[in-house]
Amino acid sequence: MKRVLVWAWVLSLSLTAWASNMVPNLININDTLVVRDLKVGIGVTTPTHSLEVMGTMYVQSSAASAGNIGYPLIVNTGSVIDWSKSPFQQIDVDGTNKTLTFVNPKGPCGLVLVIRRRPGGGGGLTFPNLKWTNQTVPSFNYSQSLARSRSVDVYDIVGLVFDGSTYLAEGNLDFR
Amino acid sequence: MNRIIAPLLLVSLTPCIALAYPSYMDETNLVMAKHGFVVSTNQNVGIGTDRPNYKLHVSGNVMVYGNLTSSPLVTSTAVDWSLGNIQTINLTDAGSYAVVFETPPLGDANLTLVVNCTVASTNFSVSARSPSILTWQYGLAPSIFLAGKKTVIRLDYSQSLNRYYGTWGGNY
Numbered sequence: 001m002k003r004v005l006v007w008a009w010v011l012s013l014s015l016t017a018w019a020s021n022m023v024p025n026l027i028n029i030n031d032t033l034v035v036r037d038l039k040v041g042i043g044v045t046t047p048t049h050s051l052e053v054m055g056t057m058y059v060q061s062s063a064a065s066a067g068n069i070g071y072p073l074i075v076n077t078g079s080v081i082d083w084s085k086s087p088f089q090q091i092d093v094d095g096t097n098k099t100l101t102f103v104n105p106k107g108p109c110g111l112v113l114v115i116r117r118r119p120g121g122g123g124g125l126t127f128p129n130l131k132w133t134n135q136t137v138p139s140f141n142y143s144q145s146l147a148r149s150r151s152v153d154v155y156d157i158v159g160l161v162f163d164g165s166t167y168l169a170e171g172n173l174d175f176r
Numbered sequence: 177m178n179r180i181i182a183p184l185l186l187v188s189l190t191p192c193i194a195l196a197y198p199s200y201m202d203e204t205n206l207v208m209a210k211h212g213f214v215v216s217t218n219q220n221v222g223i224g225t226d227r228p229n230y231k232l233h234v235s236g237n238v239m240v241y242g243n244l245t246s247s248p249l250v251t252s253t254a255v256d257w258s259l260g261n262i263q264t265i266n267l268t269d270a271g272s273y274a275v276v277f278e279t280p281p282l283g284d285a286n287l288t289l290v291v292n293c294t295v296a297s298t299n300f301s302v303s304a305r306s307p308s309i310l311t312w313q314y315g316l317a318p319s320i321f322l323a324g325k326k327t328v329i330r331l332d333y334s335q336s337l338n339r340y341y342g343t344w345g346g347n348y
Contacts, residue, residue, distance in 0.1 A: 032215050
């Protein structure tokens, strides 16, 4: 009897290991919720993003008010802005000239680039080929002497719309 | 000895059982609310709510590590904002364009309409179907539509007021 139980236990352990390996790659609940290749589709049976929703996504914090959709603010020390990681990014101007390179987001969306001008750090930013409102590129060349005279950070904000192929940009400068 | 092996057997078989069956079901929801997650029979998914009214209805906040995008749609002059938050309209001839926001979004939303001007237009108007109201910053409706350029109209929509608040920039 003991031998039978031991074998049953070994068998059950084997079954558990087998079942763990057989966690279905595809979960499909009524074609409404699909989990496939580590991607979740809602209203989509073959999602190509981590979460893909065919329909409206509605966020509320309570019955009476809207909730937030938050993103991490990515602080860049280099010159590559990877918009696929977050639509909110920051770059510091701290004494060196930088020629920015953009990595596209995954689809059309609004983007915000916060430029933080550090005290004591002048320098310039050169943007990639964007379309600026009124075809006017704001000046992102910052005087070293002015920067040295400041003791606090100053911010510029560039708002962009990525329409799937083109960046449409406008600058709002000198937040302090 | 049996007293030791039997619980071990039960514990080791539990994952198999858990994998095989959802933890809970009820009559109106396919997967269940005690985990704060619902797939409803009306083919909506709820997180933090057991009565989802939208394809994905979240009661709580959402954190996205990546992008949240809305498919680009080339609209007609009748704009249905329930189809997407970022839409594009192409001006392809120099005639009059009377764009009407026929259908508002399904909640408060930030909206963007990209006007892709293949040709110049001096007779472009935007309005909202009543009872919705469209107002512009400083009372200035968009007026710059230059050939080969883009004009971007940004809108904040308040569902409770049924009102669009618009700003715009041109000559991109």
